[in-house]
Amino acid sequence: MAVHRLSLNPSSYKTRFTQRFLRALMKINKNKNRSSTSSSFQEIRRGRRRIKIAADGSMASAVGSKRAWSRAMLYKLRTRTRHQAWVRKISTAAKRKRDVGNKPEEELSRTDDLRRLVPGGEAMDFCSLLEETAHYIKCLTTQAHVMQSIADFYST
Amino acid sequence: MSSRRSRSRQSGVSSITDDQINDLVSKLHQLLPEIRDRRSDKVSSAKVLQETCNYIRSLHREVDDLSVRLSELLATTDISGDQAAIIRSLLM
Numbered sequence: 215m216a217v218h219r220l221s222l223n224p225s226s227y228k229t230r231f232t233q234r235f236l237r238a239l240m241k242i243n244k245n246k247n248r249s250s251t252s253s254s255f256q257e258i259r260r261g262r263r264r265i266k267i268a269a270d271g272s273m274a275s276a277v278g279s280k281r282a283w284s285r286a287m288l289y290k291l292r293t294r295t296r297h298q299a300w301v302r303k304i305s306t307a308a309k310r311k312r313d314v315g316n317k318p319e320e321e322l323s324r325t326d327d328l329r330r331l332v333p334g335g336e337a338m339d340f341c342s343l344l345e346e347t348a349h350y351i352k353c354l355t356t357q358a359h360v361m362q363s364i365a366d367f368y369s370t
Numbered sequence: 371m372s373s374r375r376s377r378s379r380q381s382g383v384s385s386i387t388d389d390q391i392n393d394l395v396s397k398l399h400q401l402l403p404e405i406r407d408r409r410s411d412k413v414s415s416a417k418v419l420q421e422t423c424n425y426i427r428s429l430h431r432e433v434d435d436l437s438v439r440l441s442e443l444l445a446t447t448d449i450s451g452d453q454a455a456i457i458r459s460l461l462m
Contacts, residue, residue, distance in 0.1 A: 228461060229458075229461075232457070232458055232461050233458065236449075236454040236457060236458065237454075239440070239444065239449055240449045240451075240454065242444065243444050243447075243448065243449045246444065246445065257445075258438070258441060258442065258445075261441030261442075261444070261445065262434075262437045262438045262441045263437075264441070265437040265440050265441050265444075266433065266434065266437040269433060269436075269437060324416055324419040324420055324423070325419065327419075327423045328419055328422060328423050328426075331423055331426045331427065331430075332426070339386075340386070340391065341386050341390065341391065341394060344391070344394035344395065344397075344398060345394060347398060347422060347426075348394070348397055348398050348401055350426070351398075351401050351422070351425065351426065351429070352401065354426070354429040354430075354433070355429065357433060358429060358432045358433055358436065360461060361433065361436040361437070361440060362436060363457070363460060363461055364440065364457055365436055365439050365440055365443060367453075367456070367457055367460065368440075368443040368444075368447055369443065
């Protein structure tokens with residue numbers, strides 16, 4: 215198994231994520247200024263959702279199609295309603311495939327939680343799930359770090 | 371029992387051994403903050419999976435909170451291309 219697939223070049227991924235995310239933020243900022251900016255509860259909720267989607271989209275596209283989780287996330291973002299039906303279809307088929315020759319039951323219940331947390335986790339075999347999870351965690355921590363830096367920048 | 375574990379589950383993957391799984395689990399183990407500080411080698415894979423789920427959930431929450439904070443900050447600020455360059459240089 216290719217162990218080096220787990221390696222992640224932190225600076226290049228961080229750069230790509232930051233560029234995309236900042237671009238998305240500027241677009242959101244521009245659109246917001248056109249309409250009236252009332253700080254009603256709904257406006258804040260909508261703004262938060264837009265930024266979360268921008269962050270996840272930037273994260274997934276910075277990784278590209280090299281990883282199963284980023285492909286799953288990009289697909290989810292592009293086809294938000296159709297995705298739910300797809301996940302259900304994939305998960306029932308994958309569950310049937312996984313139950314053949316797999317680890318004992320206790321492991322499975324914990325992997326089900328993990329499968330729900332990692333994008334595309336429902337359709338992965340156990341080993342891929344572990345690899346994808348490791349990469350996903352590294353990218354999530356970078357995403358949080360960059361967003362924190364941007365928030366600090368605008369707080370001063 | 372061992373033949374069940376090493377049966378191939380999908381084309382292209384010859385056999386998944388316990389060693390490979392343990393290797394991946396220990397790699398995940400190293401990414402987790404708490405367990406890493408305790409430097410224990412005897413953590414069960416079930417515990418690692420559980421801690422991983424908790425860690426991912428906490429990261430999701432953190433990103434959510436940051437999204438709220440950013441959306442509030444952006445409501446009152448204008449981002450210009452210069453500021454984007456400044457932020458980029460701060461992070462590189």
